[in-house]
Amino acid sequence: MIADKYCCPLCKNNNQCCIPNDCSAEGCWCTDAFFPKGIFDLLPTEREKVCICQNCLEEFKQRRV
Structure with missing residues (x-):
């Protein structure tokens, strides 16, 4: 699968x-x-490596607190 390099692999928004x-x-x-x-x-x-967006990163960190 070819990933969109501008698409967050978690939320599919612009990364x-x-x-x-x-x-x-x-x-x-x-x-x-x-x-x-x-x-x-x-x-x-199976996803190609692309950047996770800042929003998903922050949400992940908040859930882990």
């Missing part, structure tokens, strides 16, 4: 990652974000 657009790595929100290991367990195994 707001600029890395697919060849921006500098320092320019994207995801380079400074902490992604708990458990969030990756939610991803389907």
Whole structure:
């Protein structure tokens, strides 16, 4: 399955990652974000690796508190 590089694999909304657009790595929100290991367990195994959106990341962190 080919993933849309701009689509969050969890909610299917825009992931707001600029890395697919060849921006500098320092320019994207995801380079400074902490992604708990458990969030990756939610991803389907057959999906190509694409960025999780900031909203899904924050919701995941809030549920784990």
